[in-house]
Amino acid sequence: MEFDLTKTVVLFAAVIAVGVGALLVAPMMGTRTVLMMVLPSMAVFGAICLFLGVKHGEYRAGY
Numbered sequence: 001m002e003f004d005l006t007k008t009v010v011l012f013a014a015v016i017a018v019g020v021g022a023l024l025v026a027p028m029m030g031t032r033t034v035l036m037m038v039l040p041s042m043a044v045f046g047a048i049c050l051f052l053g054v055k056h057g058e059y060r061a062g063y
Contacts, residue, residue, distance in 0.1 A: 008050070012046060012047075012050060015046065016039070016042050016043055016046060019042055020034060020035075020038065020039050020042065023038060
């Protein structure tokens, strides 16, 4: 499977949605806490990891 921008964004959003959905269903935290604190932090951390992964892939493809 070759990734382009559309597939990457859809998969990124799906992973975040599954994680947030699971936390909303679980009785651990309130809905407000999940949506105001966990969702943004998951999105930012995921974006940082995605950026580093893409850069590492570019570095590896250079050899």
